[in-house]
Amino acid sequence: MTGSLERLQKVIAKSGVTSRRKAEKLIVEGKVSVNGKVVTELGTKVTPDDKVEVEGVPLTKEEPVYFLLYKPRGVISSVKDDKNRKVVTDFLPEEIEERVFPVGRLDYDTSGILLLTNDGEFANQLMHPKHEIEKVYIAKTKGIPLREDLAKLTKGIRSDGELLKAAHVKTKSVDKKKNTAIIQLILHEGKNRQVRRMFDSIGYPVDKLKRERYGFLDLHGLNAGELRELTPHEVKQLRHLSEKNVK
Structure with a gap:
């Protein structure tokens, strides 16, 4: 029987209601009950037979998609x-x-x-x-960044107290008439508006941005x-x- 025990936050996350981190927050806030009793301990374990409710709504077992x-x-x-x-x-x-x-x-x-x-x-x-999943982006910039400008992106740039860094940067093409460039970036992280913030910091705003690859997956x-x-x-x-x- 012990083998079928799982941590409560993991069971909630698996159900598709929310992430494990948010599930932990809900537990601590007293918004989760097991068999009719409110549970606030993160170490709580449950079996498949236990009735779990999140904010009064029973968990339903969905097939993962x-x-x-x-x-x-x-x-x-x-x-x-x-x-x-x-x-x-x-x-x-x-x-x-x-x-x-x-x-x-x-x-x-x-x-x-x-x-x-x-x-x-x-x-x-x-x-x-x-986990550092590799993500490949293609950015169209306003202006044509110099090699030394792009080098700053791989060294890392400070923005709003965060270190933003690209694993690899490469110029794919330039259009001197329109004064634009197509740049490929590889990131391991995924911070808020990261690519746009990085290019803003070196003075070449992004006009268009596309994520072309996620790990081994493409479009x-x-x-x-x-x-x-x-x-x-x-x-x-x-x-x-x-x-x-x-x-």
Whole structure:
């Protein structure tokens, strides 16, 4: 029987309600009950037979689903928006009943790969900074950065108290007439508006930005606004990749 015990926050995350970190916060705040009793201890373990409620709503066991979306520009990386703007879950087929949410986020004006799932444990694993999943971005800059300017991005730049750093930067092409450049960046982290902040700091604002690759996944075969389900092998590969990269 002991083998079927799992930590409460992990069970909540697996159900797709929220991430493990947020589940821990809900537990501490007294918003989770097990078999009718409020639980506030993070070490609490439960069995599959225990009745868990989060903010009065019973957990339902959903089968995990995993999607890769080609997020268009002008879309919010969220499940809802108080300004009624388009959100990434609007692109899911109507028959998807699971409570799917984005893994991390892409800015409103940024397009490209975004993963969606109802597996909170999986999402938390991929988003954790120590896992260093490689992400490839293509940026169109206003102005043509010099080599020494781009070198600053790999050395690291301080912005609002954060160190922002690219693992690799390469100029793909330049348009001297329009005074623009196409730059490829590889990041291991994913801080808020990171690429735009980095280019702003060296004086070359980003006009367009796209995330072309996430780990080994790319946008092959998809147009903006289209999505596909990840294969079981791809999910397994992502888990393995995140575990392998732990320092």
